[in-house]
Amino acid sequence: xxxRRFDQAKPFxxxxxxxxxxxxxxxxxxxxxxxxxxxxxxxxxxxxxxxRDLQEYWALRMHSNEALVxxxxxxxxxxxxxxxxxQENTALRGEIERLDALxxxxxFIDYRSEPARVxxxxxxxxxxxxxxxxxxxxxxxxxxxxxxxxxxxxxxxxVRATTAVVELISSQNVRLAxxxxxxxxxxxxxxxxxxxxxxxxxxxxxxxxxxxxxPNARKRLVTSGxxxxxxxxxxxxxxxxxxxxxxxxxxxxxxELDPRLSSLTEVTVLVPxxxx
Amino acid sequence: xxxxxxxxxxxxxxxxxxxxxxxxLSGWHVYLYLGGGFVxxxxxxxxxxxxxxxxxxxxxxxxATTPGPFGLxxxxxxxxxxxxxxxxxxxxxxxxxxxxxxxxxxxxGIFLAVSLAHSRGLPDLGATWGRLLWDLLWSQVALIVIxxxxxxxxxxxxxxxxxxxxxxxxxxxx
Numbered sequence: 001x002x003x004r005r006f007d008q009a010k011p012f013x014x015x016x017x018x019x020x021x022x023x024x025x026x027x028x029x030x031x032x033x034x035x036x037x038x039x040x041x042x043x044x045x046x047x048x049x050x051x052r053d054l055q056e057y058w059a060l061r062m063h064s065n066e067a068l069v070x071x072x073x074x075x076x077x078x079x080x081x082x083x084x085x086x087q088e089n090t091a092l093r094g095e096i097e098r099l100d101a102l103x104x105x106x107x108f109i110d111y112r113s114e115p116a117r118v119x120x121x122x123x124x125x126x127x128x129x130x131x132x133x134x135x136x137x138x139x140x141x142x143x144x145x146x147x148x149x150x151x152x153x154x155x156x157x158x159v160r161a162t163t164a165v166v167e168l169i170s171s172q173n174v175r176l177a178x179x180x181x182x183x184x185x186x187x188x189x190x191x192x193x194x195x196x197x198x199x200x201x202x203x204x205x206x207x208x209x210x211x212x213x214x215p216n217a218r219k220r221l222v223t224s225g226x227x228x229x230x231x232x233x234x235x236x237x238x239x240x241x242x243x244x245x246x247x248x249x250x251x252x253x254x255x256e257l258d259p260r261l262s263s264l265t266e267v268t269v270l271v272p273x274x275x276x
Numbered sequence: 277x278x279x280x281x282x283x284x285x286x287x288x289x290x291x292x293x294x295x296x297x298x299x300x301l302s303g304w305h306v307y308l309y310l311g312g313g314f315v316x317x318x319x320x321x322x323x324x325x326x327x328x329x330x331x332x333x334x335x336x337x338x339x340a341t342t343p344g345p346f347g348l349x350x351x352x353x354x355x356x357x358x359x360x361x362x363x364x365x366x367x368x369x370x371x372x373x374x375x376x377x378x379x380x381x382x383x384x385g386i387f388l389a390v391s392l393a394h395s396r397g398l399p400d401l402g403a404t405w406g407r408l409l410w411d412l413l414w415s416q417v418a419l420i421v422i423x424x425x426x427x428x429x430x431x432x433x434x435x436x437x438x439x440x441x442x443x444x445x446x447x448x449x450x
Contacts, residue, residue, distance in 0.1 A: 011324055011358035018332065018354070022347060030346055037340030044292050121299050124307035125407040126394040127343050157343070167343075172404075195403060196305045196410045263303045 035160070042163050049119040049133055051136030102195060110143075114138055119163060119267050128168040128194060131156070132267060136163045143229060150258035152223060153267050156221035166267065169236060170200035170257055177227055178204065178236055180211055181220040189221065189236060189255065195270045199259040204239060207251040213239040221255055231270070279322075280330055282437035286430050287314055287334035291341065297418075309412045311338065311390070312383025315353050316423070317362035320369040320378065321445070330396050331357040348393055352386045359385075367372050372424050378421045387412050406417045 022030075099105075116132040134140055136159055146153040146166045154174065158165040167174060172192035179186055191202040204221065213219045218238040225232030235258075242253035293334045294310050301307065318327035335350025340366040342349070360382060368374045391408050395401060 008362055011328070011361045013326060014328060015354045015358050018328075033336065034346045036341045037337050041288065041291065041337065042340055044288070045295065048292070048296060060439075062324060120295055121302035122295075122307070122342070123298070123302040123305050124309070125404055125411055126391070128344065165343075192404070194305055195407050198305065200305070262305060 029103070038160060042160060045119050045131060046133060046162060049117060053117065084272055108145060109231075110273040111231065112273055114140065114269040114271050116140075116164075116221055116269055118267060121262065121264070123170075123194065123262055127173070128171040128191070128200070128261075129268070130166040130168065130264065132164050132166060132268070132269070133162070135160045135162050137162055139271065140164045140269055141271060144272060145230045145234075146267050147234060147270060148260070148264060148267050150260050151237070152230060152263065153261065155229060158270050158271065164269070167262060168200075170194055170202060170261060176236075177224045178221050179224045180207075180239070183211065186224050186226055187221070191257070200257040202237060202255040202257060204242075204253045204255055205250065207239070207242055207247065207253055209244075209249075209251060211239075211242065211251070213242040213253055215240050218256070229235075232234065277436040279326060279434055279441065280333070282433040283318060283330040283430060284333050284337075286426070287330070287337055288315065289429075291334075291337055295341070295376050305407070306414050308428060309387055309390070309411060309415045310383065310419055311353060311386035312356070312379045312381075313419055313423065313426055315356045315386070315434075316360065316375065316379040317427050319357045319382075320364050320375065321431075322368070324361060324447075327361065328354060328357055341352060344390075344394060348408070349386070349390060352389045356382045356386055372427075375427055376420055376423045381417055382386070383415060383419055383441050387415065408440070 017266070114134060116134040116138075118130050119133050120131040122129050122131075130146075130153070132146075133249040140156060140159050142156055142159055143247070144153060144156045152164045152169050154168040156164050157167045168191065169176075169189075170191040172190070173176040174191045176189050177186045185208050187207050188205045190205070194200050202276055211219060218240045221236045221239050223230040223232055223234045223236060239253045239259040240256045242251045243264075245252045277304065282313050290313055294308055298307055315331050318330045321327075322330070329355045332350050335353035336347070338349045338353075360378060367378065369378075387408075391405075395404065431442075
């Protein structure tokens with residue numbers, strides 16, 4: 001009878017012994033195993049990403065010459081407009097530097113832009129993240145902000161040999177200081193509301209009582225620059241709803257994030273030039 | 277060792293396929309979690325140690341490519357394996373329908389355990405669980421589709437890796 005009982009318990013005893021051994025193993029060993037497993041799968045993911053790019057390339061090759069000529073003409077117009085913007089930006093940057101020097105203000109961190117292709121997108125209810133095709137080989141650093149044309153994408157949380165993991169701002173673990181455009185009072189932003197078949201959302205807390213946001217009068221939420229991770233003024237999303245918080249001193253609100261976050265194919269990593 | 281490697285390679289394949297599918301489904305905010313698929317064949321057909329080793333390796337593989345505590349999914353896979361291993365003599369484990377049902381139940385258990393572990397600190401638990409239930413539903417549908425194929429793939433991989441032991445186990449099992 002007792003032998004039969006042990007037969008029933010044997011799988012659990014075996015698992016218990018393995019778990020006990022695992023718990024006493026040093027963290028360095030576990031970290032090594034984790035990196036090894038990740039790197040084992042990484043070449044497969046990267047190769048898939050290259051195959052996807054090749055597929056896209058051959059699809060583009062199917063376009064007619066007329067379509068290419070039209071695209072080239074449109075791009076030339078855009079380039080001309082951007083040239084003008086660059087000249088304006090240079091003049092404005094010089095003005096800002098002059099004023100900073102005059103008022104002896106601390107300078108913001110300078111960044112190097114590193115465009116990277118997206119290898120894999122993970123949008124579960126538990127986490128939202130991207131794996132990009134650049135890592136230690138391009139000196140990407142942990143904590144570096146990641147942006148795209150619509151604003152902030154997220155920040156780098158892990159850097160591997162040829163890939164890096166980006167935690168998106170729609171992820172529940174992301175909390176950062178933001179401001180409403182045109183206002184200087186910091187607000188707490190947190191990602192995390194991600195229902196199926198709907199755009200990603202986040203929440204804001206500690207929003208001042210004199211700011212009202214409604215779906216037809218939404219407020220643009222931008223990075224504050226506090227904390228030193230994200231440069232100030234980058235779009236996070238739009239506050240579409242606000243209501244009085246439980247404490248009655250501040251408001252809470254819902255932030256609608258850019259729907260393109262879930263279909264990104266390329267992002268730009270802002271690598272700090274002088275992280276110290 | 278060759279059998280363990282064969283099962284591990286099939287797990288890598290499934291992990292890659294699931295990742296690829298999730299990449300393309302991300303635009304709809306749908307996420308497939310097929311943890312049960314990694315566990316059931318080994319639990320129903322292999323001896324305890326080789327099966328448990330293969331399942332724990334698959335769990336570590338899943339853990340390495342996802343955030344969260346390293347070893348969480350391995351532990352969940354291991355527990356599911358132990359439960360199924362104890363139950364397998366009472367099940368008609370050669371029936372494809374039974375294999376699918378067991379895989380669905382295993383996936384349900386693992387999904388709920390992983391969800392509970394990750395649900396701390398969420399800003400809106402109600403909305404998150406709504407989303408998770410949708411994900412669970414799609415995952416179960418995907419498992420119904422792929423389980424027969426994945427069982428056949430694992431069986432064939434084991435036969436190729438070690439035909440003698442696999443044939444002996446099959447005879448012993450019958």
